[in-house]
Amino acid sequence: MPGAPNRPPPTDPASAPAAPVAAEAGRAVLRRLAPARVALNLDQWKGSPSADLLAPFDRAEAAFSQGDFPNAVSALDQLAVRFAEPRWPTLPEPFRGLRVSIPAPQPPQWDPDHALSPAEKDAKKLRRDADLQVALAAASLGWMASHGLPTTDLESEVARARELLGSEGLSNGFWEALDRAWTGVRARVPLPVPKGRPAAPSAAPSP
Numbered sequence: 001m002p003g004a005p006n007r008p009p010p011t012d013p014a015s016a017p018a019a020p021v022a023a024e025a026g027r028a029v030l031r032r033l034a035p036a037r038v039a040l041n042l043d044q045w046k047g048s049p050s051a052d053l054l055a056p057f058d059r060a061e062a063a064f065s066q067g068d069f070p071n072a073v074s075a076l077d078q079l080a081v082r083f084a085e086p087r088w089p090t091l092p093e094p095f096r097g098l099r100v101s102i103p104a105p106q107p108p109q110w111d112p113d114h115a116l117s118p119a120e121k122d123a124k125k126l127r128r129d130a131d132l133q134v135a136l137a138a139a140s141l142g143w144m145a146s147h148g149l150p151t152t153d154l155e156s157e158v159a160r161a162r163e164l165l166g167s168e169g170l171s172n173g174f175w176e177a178l179d180r181a182w183t184g185v186r187a188r189v190p191l192p193v194p195k196g197r198p199a200a201p202s203a204a205p206s207p
Contacts, residue, residue: 025069027179032076032098033064034182035136038143039083039095040192051194053082061191094135130170134162137181140189149188157181 036057040049060075080100083091091099137158141151161177168174 026064026067027175029060029064029069029072029076030179030182030186031133033060033072034186034189035095035140036060036076036079036098037186037189037192038140039091039098041189042092042095042143044089044092045192048194049192050088053079053088054192054194056082057192094132094139097132097136126170130165130174133178134158134165137161137178137185140185141181144185144189154181154184157184 040053040057056075056078060072060079063069063072063075077100080098082088083099090096141154141158144154145151157177157180161174161181164171164174164177
């Protein structure tokens with residue numbers, strides 16, 4: 001009506017977008033933090049990874065333990081960049097997937113996904129990420145077993161996740177089994193330490 005204030009109609013709370021769930025944000029961090037812990041314990045570092053690599057990892061661990069997931073993600077992004085630097089030994093597969101991706105310049109039409117719709121590209125990326133997660137979990141358990149850490153119960157979780165990924169795709173059950181495995185990995189694999197610092201005990205499982 002004439003003279004009415006120019007303001008938008010009130011938002012229906014039921015239709016407002018939901019805020020991200022902190023628990024889901026934490027699980028997303030866990031899926032990067034746990035394999036990074038194993039990657040920094042790999043034999044190629046000879047028991048003493050560089051402090052330049054450990055600094056962002058330690059920040060990520062501290063932020064994750066405090067529930068500060070945005071800062072944990074930022075620190076893990078910095079670690080991914082460090083992993084890609086040529087001064088370090090090359091990470092073996094599948095841990096190489098923890099590095100930041102720097103594709104070579106190429107025309108868009110050379111990209112095999114160029115013709116896909118945005119939704120199809122997103123779905124393909126999510127599936128690649130899920131496949132990498134299963135490969136990382138299996139490789140992490142392989143490293144743990146070779147270093148005398150218990151893995152029997154975690155192997156059943158990874159096998160369950162692999163089975164559900166094949167039969168149901170990216171279902172809740174798949175992620176739940178995978179996250180149980182990652183929680184066990186983080187709890188049992190010791191924190192990597194630079195030369196000269198005493199080893200710290202493994203982290204307790206996060207709630």
